[in-house]
Amino acid sequence: xxxxxxxxxxxxxxxxxxxxxxxxxxxxxxxxxxxxxxxxxxxxxxxxxxxxxxxxxxxxxxxxxxxxxxxxxxxxxxxxxxxxxxxxxxxxxxxxxxxxxxxxxxxxxxxxxxxxxxxxxxxxxxxxxxxxxxxxxxxxxxxxxxxxxxxxxxxxxxxxxxxxxxxxxxxxxxxxxxxxxxxxxxxxxxxxxxxxxxxxxxxxxxxxxxxxxxxxxxxxxxxxxxxxxxxxxxxxxxxxxxxxxxxxxxxxxxxxxxxxxxxxxxxxxxxxxxxxxxxxxxxxxxxxx
Numbered sequence: 244x245x246x247x248x249x250x251x252x253x254x255x256x257x258x259x260x261x262x263x264x265x266x267x268x269x270x271x272x273x274x275x276x277x278x279x280x281x282x283x284x285x286x287x288x289x290x291x292x293x294x295x296x297x298x299x300x301x302x303x304x305x306x307x308x309x310x311x312x313x314x315x316x317x318x319x320x321x322x323x324x325x326x327x328x329x330x331x332x333x334x335x336x337x338x339x340x341x342x343x344x345x346x347x348x349x350x351x352x353x354x355x356x357x358x359x360x361x362x363x364x365x366x367x368x369x370x371x372x373x374x375x376x377x378x379x380x381x382x383x384x385x386x387x388x389x390x391x392x393x394x395x396x397x398x399x400x401x402x403x404x405x406x407x408x409x410x411x412x413x414x415x416x417x418x419x420x421x422x423x424x425x426x427x428x429x430x431x432x433x434x435x436x437x438x439x440x441x442x443x444x445x446x447x448x449x450x451x452x453x454x455x456x457x458x459x460x461x462x463x464x465x466x467x468x469x470x471x472x473x474x475x476x477x478x479x480x481x482x483x484x485x486x487x488x489x490x491x492x493x494x495x496x497x498x499x500x501x502x503x504x505x506x507x508x509x510x511x512x513x514x515x516x517x518x519x520x521x522x523x524x525x526x527x528x529x530x531x532x
Contacts, residue, residue, distance in 0.1 A: 260383075260386050261382075261386045261397065263394050263397065263398075264338075265337065265338040265340060265341035266335065266336075266337055266338075266341055266397060266398065266401055267334075267335070267336040267337075268333075268334070268335055268336075268382060268383075268386065268397075269333065269334040269336075270333055270383050270386065271331060271333075272289070272331065272332050272333070272334050273326075273330060273331060274323070274326055274330070275287075275289065275296060275298070275313075275321075275323055275326075275332070275334075276323045278334060278336070279321070280317075281315070281316075281317040281336065282317060282336075282338075283317050283471075284317060284338060284339045284340075284472070285316075285317050285336055285337060285338050285339065286314065286315065286316045286317070286336070286337050286339070286342060286357060287313075287314070287315045287316075287334060287335070287336050288312060288313070288314055288334065288335040288336075288337065288408075289307070289312070289313040289315075289332045289333070289334045289335075290310070290311075290312050290313075290332055290333045290334075290375055290376070290379055291307045291308060291309050291310060291311050291312075291313065291330070291331075291332045292309060292310075292331045292332055292333060292376075293309055293329050293330065293331045294309070294326070294327040294328070294329035294330030294331060295307060295308050295309070295326075295327050295330060296323060296325070296326040296327070296330050297323070297324045297325040297326070298321050298322060298323045298324055299321060299322040299324060300315070300319065300321050300361075300363045301319045301320065301321075301361060301363075304324070305363055305364055307332075307364060310367070310372040310375070310376070311364050311365065311366055311367070312364070312365040312367070312375065312408065312411075313332075313363060313364055313365075314356070314357055314362055314363055314364075314365070315363065316357050316358065316470075316471075317471075318358075318470060318471030318472075319361070333379045333383070335401065335404075337401070339480060340480070340483070340484070341398070341401075342405065343480065343481070343484050344484055344487065344488075345398065345401060345402040345405055346402075346405055346406070346409065349405075349406060349409040350439065351432075351435060351436055351439055352409045352412055352413050353405070353409060353412070354432070354435050355432055356412040358431070358469050358470045359428045359431065359432055359469060360428075362412065365408070365411055365412065367411055371407075371411060374407060375404075375407070378400065378403065378404040378407065379404075381400060382397070382400050382401075382404075385397065385400065427465055427468065427469070428469060430455055430457060430462075430465055431465045431466060431468075431469045431470070433455060434451055434455060434462060434465070434466070434474070434477070435477065437451055437454060437455075438451070438477060438478060438481045439481065442503070442504075442505075443503075443504060443505030444478060444481045444482045444485060444504070444505075445478060445479075445482040445504065445505055445506070445515075446478070446505070448462060448463065448474045448475060448478070451474065451478075452474075459474070462474050463475075479519065482504065483519050483520070485504055486500070486504065486515075486516060486519075486520075486524075487520075487527075489503070489504070490524060490527050490528040491527075491528065497509070497512070497524045497525060497528070500512075500524070501524075512524065
C-alpha cells in the first residue's frame with residue numbers, strides 16, 4: 244500500500260474486527276481502557292450497548308449509559324474510574340483525515356462539537372438510538388459476511404453514520420451557535436471556518452491571524468489549547484484533503500489543480516504532495532487502492 248497518510252489509527256492487543264488504517268471497528272468492547280492510549284490525530288466513537296462506565300473526561304466526571312454515544316479525540320485525557328461487569332460497547336476509531344474526507348461540508352459542525360464544546364456524551368431519542376444501533380449492526384453484518392469487506396462500502400457506511408451524528412450534534416443545544424462560545428473558542432472556530440471557506444487554503448498563518456485581528460502566535464496558542472494541533476497543522480490537513488479530492492474526483496489536470504490550490508509552480512506542488520502523501524500527484528491520482 245502506498246503511504247496515503249493511513250497511519251493515524253493504531254491498535255493495542257485487543258482484537259480489531261475491521262481496519263483499513265483510517266477506520267478501525269471493534270464490535271465487542273468490554274473495557275474502554277483496552278483501547279488507550281489513542282494514536283494522535285484520531286477520534287474514538289463508542290456506542291454503549293449495555294451496562295455503564297464512569298470516567299474522568301478532561302477533568303470532569305461523566306457516566307456512559309446504554310445507547311449513548313461517547314466521543315473522545317486523542318487530545319483529551321480520560322481515566323476510567325468504574326465499569327459495570329455487563330458493560331459492552333461498539334467502537335469506531337477514526338483518523339482526522341478520514342473524518343474530514345467523509346464529512347466534507349459538515350466538518351465545521353464536527354469540529355465545533357468535538358474540539359470546542361468538548362461534546363463527550365450524546366444522548367438521543369429512542370428513534371435515534373434505534374437508528375444508531377442499526378448502523379452499527381449493518382457494519383457488523385458486512386464484517387461478518389465478508390472476509391475482506393470492500394473499502395468503499397465500509398467508508399460509505401461510516402460516512403452515513405457520521406452524517407447522522409452531525410445532525411444529532413446540530414440539533415443539540417449549543418452546537419452550531421458561535422455566539423455561545425467563549426472568545427477564544429469563537430476565534431478558533433472562525434479560523435477553522437476561514438480555512439474551510441477558502442479556495443486557497445495554504446496561506447500564511449499571518450493572513451488568517453490578520454483576518455481575525457489577532458497575532459499568529461496567539462492563533463497557534465488557541466489551536467494548541469483547543470485541539471492539540473498547531474495552526475500550520477490545521478492548514479496542512481485542509482489543504483491535503485483538497486488535493487486528495489481534486490486528484491481523485493475531478494477531471495482537472497495536475498497543473499490546473501496546482502494553480503487552483505495556490506501553488507507557485509508544478510515542482511512545488513509535486514514536492515508538497517510527495518511530502519504528505521508519499522507519492523507523486525500522478526501516482527496518487529491513478530492509484531485506486
